[in-house]
Amino acid sequence: MKIVDISEFYSPTGGGVRQYVDQKFAAASRHGHSLSVIAPGTEDRIETRAGGKIIWIKTPQLPLDPNYRMFWGKEAVFAAIDAEKPDILEGSSPWRGGWLAAKWPGNAVKMLFMHADPVAVYPQTLLAGKLSPKNIDMLFGWYWAYLRNLNSHFDGCVVAGSWLAKRFQRYGLKNLHVAPFGVETSRFHPGLRDEALRTEMLAQCGLGPDAALVLNVGRHHPEKRVPTLIEIVKLAQKDHKIGFFVVGDGFIHNTIKAKADTVPNVHLxxxxxxxxxxxxxxxxxxxxxxxxxxxxxxxxxxxxxxxGTPVVVPDSGGAADLAAPAYAETYTPGEAEDGARALSKILIRDRAVLSRAAVTAAQERIGDLDGHFDKLFALFESQLTKPIRLREPVICEDAYVSPEHV
Structure with missing residues (x-):
């Protein structure tokens, strides 16, 4: 099977998307498929990979984040797709890359992969505390109409969680398929706990081993709400000795550093x-x-x-889908006081009990990446046996989202 993926946010210095695409190449190689990733780059070139290749197309830099670039014209992308003659054409974003896949005039099966919920990433992050998530969804009814229009050009839409499939279905998206993500379960296990490393990390926070070590790992992007996490720690420090160790970087790093400088025992x-x-x-x-x-x-x-590490997570989104009371506490997204309550609550619970529950849940609920790609490639193969539907543009003029979609 020949797969072409228009991967708008693949970057050599990227985070999760880069890791995912790299793992996808390895999986394609194992399965005997050919994967060609079309990505925006600094120059036109082809990079050979086991399992396929990356077709870099020279594009301008994304203004807000120098780690990423953006597709502009369609000609070079269409020419690359034509040359590859794909069985499956995958659009991996709802922006320019998705529309390039949608508008390519060839006969491949077209699949839209929604790696994010854009309304949650941007409006619900920026307007948190001002409007409820439900009202934000209503306010951005025009965007749901836009997404339904894009979705109508594809034979199927893939998401990584059933919770997101249900959310998209409520707003009118069609032909949804779930291929749950997984992690490298052989690499992550409780046997890696290292008291010497823990002591070293706390020392970098300016504390001794009697303090609680709280960790965050992720990109420094507004949706990750790291400044809010620092405020959560600050509030919880009133009752607990806490060192907050933050792993990550990104275009709002300076904002995060400015916030961290105001709170004791935070290490970036x-x-x-x-x-x-x-x-x-x-x-x-x-x-x-x-x-x-x-x-x-x-x-x-x-x-x-x-x-085997317990977690404190927001009560909605992909992380919440992994949480359960036996090993997690949840809080209202973006609400520092509620987050501090949740953090304080988990710190007084027995970590050994929490850890055992976390390991059991991980074994039962978290699959590995091989399982994800097995399901994804099986889905693609199943689509090849179906007639490619007529993709007449569906113009969604209704900016208002009707009550049944809420």
Whole structure:
């Protein structure tokens, strides 16, 4: 099977998307498929990979984040698709990349992969505390109409969680398929807990081993709400001795640093590229504190649970889908006081009991990446046996979302 993926947010310096695409190449190779990823780059070139290749197309830089670039004209992308002659054409974003896949005039099966919930990523993050999530969804009815229009050009739409499929279905998207993500379960396990590393991490926070080590891992992007997490820690420090160790970087890093400078015992470690070290950090933390309610799947949370580390997460989104009372506490997204309540509550619980429950849940609920790609490729193959439907543009003029969609 020949798969072409228009991957708008693939970047050599990217985070989760880069890791996912790299793992997708390895899976394609194992399954005997050919994967060609079309990505925006600094120059036109082809990079050979096991399992396929990356077709870099010279494009301008994304203004807000120098790590990423953006597709502009369609000619070079269409020419690359024509040359590849795909069986499956995948659009991996709801923006320019998705529309390039939608408008390509060839006969491949077209699949839209929604790696995020854009309304949750942007409006619900920026308007948190001002409007309820329900009212924000209503306010952005025009965007749901836009997404229904894009969706109508594809033979199917893939999401990584059943919760997101249900949410998209409520707003009128069709032909939804779930291929749950997974993590490298062999790499993340409770046996990696290292008291010496824990002591070292707390020392970098300016504390001794008698303090609680709270960890966050992720991109420094508004949707991750790291400044809110720092405020949560600040409030919880009134009752607990807490060191907050933050792994990550991104275009709002300076904002995060400014916030961290106002709160004691917060250490910004930057990116940690050594995945084995990240696994040991996740296992050695006492609690993982997570801020995003917009992710389709909480990778760092899932990896932490595999390590037996309890979590504090927002009560909606992909991370919430992984949480349960036996090993987690939840809070209202973006609400620092509620987050501090949840963090304080988990810190007085028995970590050994929480850890055992987390490991059991991980074994029962969190699959590995091989399972995800098995399901994804099986889905693609099943689509090849179906007639490609007529893709007449569906113009969605209704900016208002009717009550049955809420």
């Amino acid at each position: 470690a930057g990116w940690v590229k050594d995945r084995e070290l990240v696994a040991r950090m996740l296992a050695s933390a006492d609690v993982i504190l997570h801020g995003s309610s917009a992710e389709t799947y909480g990778f760092a949370v899932a990896e932490g649970l595999c390590c």
